[in-house]
Amino acid sequence: MNAPSQAPIDTCTRAGSAPTALAWLEAVELERRQAGLRRSLRPRSAVATELDLASNDYLGLSQHPDVIERGVQALRVWGAGSTGSRLVTGDTELHQQFESELAEYVGAASGLLFSSGYTANLGAVAGLTGPGSLLVSDAYSHASLVDACRLSRARVVVTPHRDLDAVDTALGSRDEERAVVVTDSVFSADGVLAPVRELLDVCRRHRALLIVDEAHGLGVRGGGRGLLHELGLAGAPDVVMTTTLSKALGSQGGVVLGPSAVRAHLIDAARPFIFDTALAPAAVGAALGALGVLKAEPWRPDAVLRHARELDQICRARGNDAGRGAAGRGAAGQCGICPPESAVVSVILGDPEVALAAAMACLDAGVKVGCFRPPAVPAGTSRLRLTARASLDSEDLELARRVLTDVLGRAAGARP
Incomplete structure (x- = not known):
């Protein structure tokens, strides 16, 4: 004999009912939203429609035919x-x-x-x-x-x-x-x-x-x-x-x-x-x-660092240097004007909502960048995280220049 069917149990608080085991999640989500730290998943398509400056595919090999x-x-x-x-x-x-x-x-x-x-x-x-x-x-x-x-x-x-x-x-x-x-x-x-x-x-x-x-x-x-x-x-x-x-x-x-x-x-x-x-x-x-x-292609690591330097120079333009990775490098005891040492170029904007808005503005303009907020980085250092790839070409870098110059210029004026 089949057991009677049961409706799924809602574990969160219902109107007029006693709190349930997961009612605390509502308060946590509200706190995250108010702090600008709520995250969501955004599935990408199989065919990229934006310039990728967010992934860790540094050598551009994830789509290489070999x-x-x-x-x-x-x-x-x-x-x-x-x-x-x-x-x-x-x-x-x-x-x-x-x-x-x-x-x-x-x-x-x-x-x-x-x-x-x-x-x-x-x-x-x-x-x-x-x-x-x-x-x-x-x-x-x-x-x-x-x-x-x-x-x-x-x-x-x-x-x-x-x-x-x-x-x-x-x-x-x-x-x-x-x-x-x-x-x-x-x-x-x-x-x-x-x-x-x-x-x-x-x-x-x-x-x-x-x-x-x-x-x-x-x-x-x-x-x-x-x-x-x-x-x-x-x-x-x-x-x-x-x-x-x-x-x-x-x-x-x-x-x-x-x-x-x-x-x-x-x-x-x-x-x-x-x-x-x-x-x-x-x-x-x-x-x-x-x-x-x-x-077989030892030029690829050199290309990553060369493109990282170009992205770094773009992020320095039009007064953006104050928000660039200099803050992170300074904390490390390094020169704030040193060229990047890896594929990563960090642009510190401080406020998580400013950083998220800048990342979304880049995406709307056709450039995907990373957005790092607490707890991934210390409080007050929310940032755009750009990653260079060996497979970037001159057209990619020119698009990055146009978009980042515009977005970072506006983000500088939006900082609290």
Whole structure:
């Protein structure tokens, strides 16, 4: 006998009824709206109708025919899904081929693929620390590193942005036997570089491991091999690199690269590796294709930085320099007139509603830019975040010039 049908239960407050379990969401949403921090999803079409200065497809490879073809080949050979965790049925020859090729390219001894850059950071940080160890994290570390610190059960010290003395003090005063310092190589909101070489010097004085997230460095710095390679630190025995395949490589997934002992340990200890379904073979194949293009076309990383400099100059025009990334760079102790160090150009507008209005005005004029508001950035530093791509041409840059000059000029007058 069929059970009687029931109408769905509305968990929010109804007129004249007692508050329900999720009634608090109404107050939270109202607070977000009043603060200009409400977000919404805006699906994009398959064929772009705007100039993309928002995505992290730095090398322009997500639509490259060779990348797509390698993904399609993997799909046909291995199927749509990986069918299980890598320790059960999800590991393929393709996964291990990519790990080996990327490790060789960046100068690491080994690599281990995860389903995303986020889970790679969770696995590396939590797997290499734990109770009885110390974790030192930059205040501007990516959310994945922040969450990894929280999940690690280690004692966590958050140090001011790029403050080497604070890191030195935290490591020098510890009681724990083991210590790990984590940082982005390129901070994602403003594109500023971490002082990686100096951080490693501090770590070595205190026998600490350094974990560097190269999500925004791979494919851009060091001729594409990342900031660690550029600094001559690739393959160091006390450095672990994490990165994502979803930015410069135009695919999806994450990887931890470092000494072979780290790979062996994480296979046994990293929960996001052990219990998560393996990365889909099509994503691995596409990433292999992108890595092949990057090797064959070394002009692409240089083009990213060249186009970032041009976007930066556009944002300086007509008195916009006060709102440019200079505020973020100044906080990092760098020159406010220095050229960009990565694909990211940050234009700080301060007020979240002003930043959102500027982003929408750009979109209406045919240019899509990022809009970063708290909690993604500190209060009072809401901004437009522009990203350069290797595949931009002169017409793209001229459109960017016209739109940004107009929108930023109006935004300057709209600041509270």
